[in-house]
Amino acid sequence: MNKRALRxxxxxxxxxxxxxxxxxxxxxxxxxxxxxxxSAVPAFREIHLREFLFTKTWxxxxxxxxxxxxxxxxxxxxxxxxxxxxxxxxxxxxxxAYLSDVAHARVREIVKPAVExxxxxxxxxxxxxxxxxxxPALAKLFGLGHGLNGLNGSLLLAVMSLPTIISISEDSLxxxxxxxxxxxxxxxxxxxxxxxxxxxxxxxSGIIAAVMLGMGxxxxxxxxxxxxxxxxxxxxTGLMQSLRTMTSNIAIELGEVPYFTTHYYALFxxxxxxxxxTFLVNMxxxxxxxxxxxxxx
Amino acid sequence: xIRRKSVAQFLGFWALRLSVWLVLGVLALLLYDIIRRGAxxxxxxxxxKPPRRGMTEGGIFPAIFGTLLVTMxxxxxxxxxxxxxxxxxxxxxxxxxxxxLIRLSIRNLSGVPSIVYGLFGVILFVNLLKFGTSxxxxxxxxxxxxxxxxxxxxxxxxxxxxxxYREGALALGATKWQAIRTNVLPYAxxxxxxxxxxxxxxAAGETAPIMFTGAAFSLPFLPKSLSDQFMxxxxxxxxxxxxxxxxxKVRPLAYGTALVLVGMIFGLNLxxxxxxxxxxxxxx
Numbered sequence: 001m002n003k004r005a006l007r008x009x010x011x012x013x014x015x016x017x018x019x020x021x022x023x024x025x026x027x028x029x030x031x032x033x034x035x036x037x038x039s040a041v042p043a044f045r046e047i048h049l050r051e052f053l054f055t056k057t058w059x060x061x062x063x064x065x066x067x068x069x070x071x072x073x074x075x076x077x078x079x080x081x082x083x084x085x086x087x088x089x090x091x092x093x094x095x096x097a098y099l100s101d102v103a104h105a106r107v108r109e110i111v112k113p114a115v116e117x118x119x120x121x122x123x124x125x126x127x128x129x130x131x132x133x134x135x136p137a138l139a140k141l142f143g144l145g146h147g148l149n150g151l152n153g154s155l156l157l158a159v160m161s162l163p164t165i166i167s168i169s170e171d172s173l174x175x176x177x178x179x180x181x182x183x184x185x186x187x188x189x190x191x192x193x194x195x196x197x198x199x200x201x202x203x204x205s206g207i208i209a210a211v212m213l214g215m216g217x218x219x220x221x222x223x224x225x226x227x228x229x230x231x232x233x234x235x236x237t238g239l240m241q242s243l244r245t246m247t248s249n250i251a252i253e254l255g256e257v258p259y260f261t262t263h264y265y266a267l268f269x270x271x272x273x274x275x276x277x278t279f280l281v282n283m284x285x286x287x288x289x290x291x292x293x294x295x296x297x
Numbered sequence: 298x299i300r301r302k303s304v305a306q307f308l309g310f311w312a313l314r315l316s317v318w319l320v321l322g323v324l325a326l327l328l329y330d331i332i333r334r335g336a337x338x339x340x341x342x343x344x345x346k347p348p349r350r351g352m353t354e355g356g357i358f359p360a361i362f363g364t365l366l367v368t369m370x371x372x373x374x375x376x377x378x379x380x381x382x383x384x385x386x387x388x389x390x391x392x393x394x395x396x397x398l399i400r401l402s403i404r405n406l407s408g409v410p411s412i413v414y415g416l417f418g419v420i421l422f423v424n425l426l427k428f429g430t431s432x433x434x435x436x437x438x439x440x441x442x443x444x445x446x447x448x449x450x451x452x453x454x455x456x457x458x459x460x461x462y463r464e465g466a467l468a469l470g471a472t473k474w475q476a477i478r479t480n481v482l483p484y485a486x487x488x489x490x491x492x493x494x495x496x497x498x499x500a501a502g503e504t505a506p507i508m509f510t511g512a513a514f515s516l517p518f519l520p521k522s523l524s525d526q527f528m529x530x531x532x533x534x535x536x537x538x539x540x541x542x543x544x545x546k547v548r549p550l551a552y553g554t555a556l557v558l559v560g561m562i563f564g565l566n567l568x569x570x571x572x573x574x575x576x577x578x579x580x581x
Contacts, residue, residue: 090316121559128538
């Protein structure tokens with residue numbers, strides 16, 4: 001073999017090596033889905049899919065009749081997440097708008113790292129503060145026995161999803177072409193009008209994507225809700241109630257359940273439902289974000 | 298008319314300012330509470346001794362040690378694979394459907410809930426590959442979770458290298474790999490390292506993925522090999538906050554653990570920032 005052929009071979013193998021590392025991402029994502037599916041399927045030898053998705057009662061250890069209904073958990077997850085979004089979306093967009101439009105460079109230099117620090121606080125620490133700080137405060141405020149309920153979880157999830165919402169909204173606001181704003185100002189619009197009627201609408205798709213990504217993060221969050229929402233199994237009727245989400249249910253029961261029983265497989269089925277839900281939310285966010293990037297470039 | 302416009306602007310900007318103050322206030326409150334109630338607990342014994350008397354006394358050394366160990370396993374998987382994947386995406390990949398699929402997978406992986414990674418780790422590493430509940434299983438699970446972050450961070454860094462660097466080398470007859478090795482990587486490495494360390498810091502604070510893949514409630518000995526179980530700071534904090542039989546008594550220790558965990562993650566972040574600064578300066 002001559003020198004050039006050897007060199008070409010080396011180049012090719014280097015390229016293939018890097019390619020295989022890139023391919024791993026696809027393999028892992030597909031692997032997560034397939035392995036969850038394979039581990040969830042045995043559960044449905046004994047549980048009807050309809051019973052699983054649409055029954056409100058989850059009582060797998062009942063001595064009379066085991067029931068595996070996750071509707072209550074799904075409702076809890078959705079409820080806590082919606083509560084978090086109601087709190088986090090206005091604040092998050094407000095901060096993003098302030099950073100991109102109003103703030104001096106020096107203020108930005110302070111606020112942006114602060115948001116990053118907030119993103120860096122581990123979920124278990126946030127959950128801990130939910131127990132020791134937010135819980136007692138809520139109990140006092142509303143005259144409850146304890147403050148471990150849906151509202152506590154929503155407050156904490158709002159804090160946790162803020163960094164995502166702020167940074168992606170700010171990116172999309174900054175990506176609005178300056179000419180848009182200049183045109184509005186030249187026509188006599190105030191800076192506020194320019195922000196609300198020109199820039200925010202122009203960045204809307206990015207902001208929607210930011211909210212959806214924050215939502216995906218909140219739905220999948222485990223430790224905070226596990227620690228702060230009280231984990232009662234009853235079907236949730238409001239945020240002032242103690243409730244148990246899909247994520248907390250897996251975390252609570254996977255440690256105690258005997259391996260390879262229907263109950264064990266059912267927990268993986270919950271994981272599969274959770275994976276599909278977050279996957280869909282992320283995909284929609286991705287599509288929205290992509291459309292917007294294409295339009296701008 | 299003009300007056301109404303300026304009133305609206307005045308109120309509007311104040312609303313925005315208020316939301317910024319709110320976020321800063323929340324962050325300050327959280328940090329203040331942890332530091333105020335955690336700092337008193339931290340001393341040499343707390344950092345270097347194992348827990349005693351059912352965790353009501355003593356320290357958290359095994360948890361610190363375990364977290365460092367499992368983070369190393371995470372790093373061994375996530376740093377090289379993340380960098381290599383980023384090199385492929387930024388230097389080699391053409392704009393085609395397959396590249397888009399890889400990118401889409403990476404973005405989706407970063408949105409997969411941490412507890413789902415935990416379930417995946419239980420199936421793949423603990424059961425199928427028979428690593429059992431161990432440092433290895435937990436570290437690899439965290440590694441996979443960290444991967445999308447390290448790829449994205451590494452690619453961001455590669456993107457900042459001007460095309461002229463590559464073209465210069467290629468024009469002198471270098472092969473593609475030679476150009477990357479001599480003219481791209483040395484300049485991109487600081488940024489890649491910073492990004493990956495930030496990813497590792499996030500992984501070090503995760504609880505859900507290690508709960509069922511290797512973290513232990515309490516261990517009398519330090520782990521001796523990668524196939525042993527381990528104690529970890531985040532899981533230890535969870536136990537002390539919710540599972541302990543005498544919650545009131547261990548509360549100060551829980552605060553101390555939270556402060557050490559947050560401090561460790563800040564430390565890692567700071568290391569990353571300083572490292573980037575240093576390496577950049579040396580290059581000039």
